[in-house]
Amino acid sequence: MVAALPFQERLADRVHGMSAPERMKIPKTIVLVGLMGAGKSCIGRRLAAALGLEFVDADTQIESAAGCTIEEIFERHGEAAFRDGERRVISRLLDQPPRILASGGGAFIDPATQKAIRARGISIWLRADLDLLLRRTSRRNNRPLLKRGDPRAILQDLMTQRYPIYAKADITVDSADGPPEVTLDRVLAALQAHLAAPAPAGGAAGAER
Numbered sequence: 001m002v003a004a005l006p007f008q009e010r011l012a013d014r015v016h017g018m019s020a021p022e023r024m025k026i027p028k029t030i031v032l033v034g035l036m037g038a039g040k041s042c043i044g045r046r047l048a049a050a051l052g053l054e055f056v057d058a059d060t061q062i063e064s065a066a067g068c069t070i071e072e073i074f075e076r077h078g079e080a081a082f083r084d085g086e087r088r089v090i091s092r093l094l095d096q097p098p099r100i101l102a103s104g105g106g107a108f109i110d111p112a113t114q115k116a117i118r119a120r121g122i123s124i125w126l127r128a129d130l131d132l133l134l135r136r137t138s139r140r141n142n143r144p145l146l147k148r149g150d151p152r153a154i155l156q157d158l159m160t161q162r163y164p165i166y167a168k169a170d171i172t173v174d175s176a177d178g179p180p181e182v183t184l185d186r187v188l189a190a191l192q193a194h195l196a197a198p199a200p201a202g203g204a205a206g207a208e209r
């Protein structure tokens with residue numbers, strides 16, 4: 001369990017009339033989706049602390065399961081093998097009690113992984129603009145896809161390919177260029193609205209769409 005962050009109570013008190021984060025009943029695992037650098041792990045950790053849930057990072061789980069880094073999986077076995085492992089790991093995590101799951105940027109793009117997330121989780125797309133993604137991803141050098149050429153051009157291409165797919169997530173939140181608490185507030189508010197909204201007609205909870 002990730003330790004509660006200092007702002008937890010203050011944030012929960014002021015976000016949209018919510019007096020305690022526990023009051024938000026989370027029925028399914030919340031899966032953060034979006035491009036590399038969108039803030040999925042950073043916001044995921046804070047969201048988990050605010051809601052008193054466990055945080056788990058899919059990429060870290062894949063690395064533990066494989067016994068090597070994602071870069072090594074890509075190098076030794078190729079992207080398709082990585083996607084296989086990602087599919088299995090995310091499916092296993094979705095079978096466990098509700099928590100906050102940061103997925104890798106390509107997870108929601110894989111049709112089977114997306115189907116599992118849509119059926120068994122609540123997806124939140126952290127949308128960010130190109131400059132923000134570029135700035136954030138430049139801080140680390142461990143993303144194989146960004147080493148295939150000019151990172152700006154690659155991220156731009158991925159935005160074109162993937163944004164229409166991420167848009168199928170249950171909730172979309174713009175990742176703020178500033179303190180993570182700003183984005184966290186947006187996520188909490190959007191989540192609260194989503195959970196309060198009546199279920200879509202004919203759509204039983206947990207049904208595959």
Ligand code: S3P
Nearest residue numbers: 035036059103104105106143144
């Ligand atoms: C990928 C994103 C990475 C990681 C892998 C592939 C992608 O995760 O899963 O390098 O296809 O966008 P982050 O989005 O957490 O960097």
